[in-house]
Amino acid sequence: xxxxxxxxxxxxxxGLFIAxxxxxxxxxxxxxxxxxxxxxxxxxVVAMAIASVKASLVVFFFMHLxxxxxxxxxxxxxxxxxxxxxxxxxxxxxxxx
Amino acid sequence: xxxxxxxxGAKMGMWIFLFTEILLFGGLFVLYSVTLGRYPTxxxxxSKLLDVTMGTTNTMVLITSSLxxxxxxxxxxxxxxxxxxxxxxxxxxxxxxxxVIKYFEWSHKIHAGIYPGGGTLTQWEPGKQAxxxxxxxxxxxxxxxxxxxxxxxxxVWTRIAVGTCTPEHFVALENAGLYWHxxxxxxIYLFPLYYLIT
Numbered sequence: 001x002x003x004x005x006x007x008x009x010x011x012x013x014x015g016l017f018i019a020x021x022x023x024x025x026x027x028x029x030x031x032x033x034x035x036x037x038x039x040x041x042x043x044x045v046v047a048m049a050i051a052s053v054k055a056s057l058v059v060f061f062f063m064h065l066x067x068x069x070x071x072x073x074x075x076x077x078x079x080x081x082x083x084x085x086x087x088x089x090x091x092x093x094x095x096x097x
Numbered sequence: 098x099x100x101x102x103x104x105x106g107a108k109m110g111m112w113i114f115l116f117t118e119i120l121l122f123g124g125l126f127v128l129y130s131v132t133l134g135r136y137p138t139x140x141x142x143x144s145k146l147l148d149v150t151m152g153t154t155n156t157m158v159l160i161t162s163s164l165x166x167x168x169x170x171x172x173x174x175x176x177x178x179x180x181x182x183x184x185x186x187x188x189x190x191x192x193x194x195x196x197v198i199k200y201f202e203w204s205h206k207i208h209a210g211i212y213p214g215g216g217t218l219t220q221w222e223p224g225k226q227a228x229x230x231x232x233x234x235x236x237x238x239x240x241x242x243x244x245x246x247x248x249x250x251x252x253v254w255t256r257i258a259v260g261t262c263t264p265e266h267f268v269a270l271e272n273a274g275l276y277w278h279x280x281x282x283x284x285i286y287l288f289p290l291y292y293l294i295t
Contacts, residue, residue: 014171021164028156028288032149035293044133047289054285060276062167064271072109077115083123090127094134 012067020061027054104268111272115279118242122283124236129290132227139224145295146211147232148202152292155198156284163193163281166250167272176264178257185254185270188277192247199240203233232291239287242280249273 029032035043060066065076118235133140165187172180206229210217213230251275262269 001111017167032153047293051286051289055282058282094131
């Protein structure tokens with residue numbers, strides 16, 4: 001079985017990627033606009049929330065994760081959980097100095 | 098004799114490599130966040146010195162280059178080497194645009210003495226110096242990834258041209274794409290953190 005036969009039954013086409021690209025461009029415009037409104041500390045929170053939505057679009061569609069098997073999905077999840085633990089524990093430390 | 102191929106293994110290997118990249122940049126993002134928490138006002142002011150128009154343009158350029166990287170895989174799978182090669186060419190062109198804009202941004206700052214150890218920057222508060230040290234380190238390391246990604250795409254382009262990366266066995270192109278999307282992903286976080294926290 002070659003690589004194409006393995007994957008072609010759920011192969012996303014050109015249209016889907018162009019739609020994802022349009023969403024990413026729109027979100028870039030939104031994040032630039034929102035940054036001009038003064039929200040104090042919330043500015044960083046909103047910017048990171050929008051960036052995370054964009055990142056999910058990239059990971060699930062451009063990087064094809066939505067169409068991968070459960071093993072790979074779990075591996076990616078574990079990698080991000082480790083990153084979250086790493087970031088979280090650093091802040092437990094620095095926030096209480 | 099048939100050549101041994103492991104499609105899923107090749108892709109999983111690429112992802113494992115990408116995890117190490119995520120942790121490499123993750124460490125720098127932690128350093129950024131802790132320093133931002135320590136010098137919020139200075140980061141605000143230093144961030145105003147970066148050109149939002151150039152940053153936004155570069156974000157759009159990189160996202161579009163990522164689109165063409167994704168389209169090149171679709172093209173090759175559908176059997177068209179020509180579409181795949183054209184899309185890779187467009188990805189590489191946009192990557193060059195990204196680097197040229199980055200070059201103008203950096204050289205403008207360096208001429209103004211705003212670089213680690215530079216005449217202007219050393220006069221400023223420690224918080225602003227930290228901001229620019231992190232800016233050069235993180236966008237520099239990201240830029241290095243852009244250059245490496247271009248090299249990877251050039252290699253895959255040659256493989257498609259000579260016929261060793263084909264509509265049946267396209268994992269090399271898919272993995273090059275994965276690397277490129279990760280570079281895009283990192284920029285998606287770098288952009289608001291450096292340009293938009295004003």
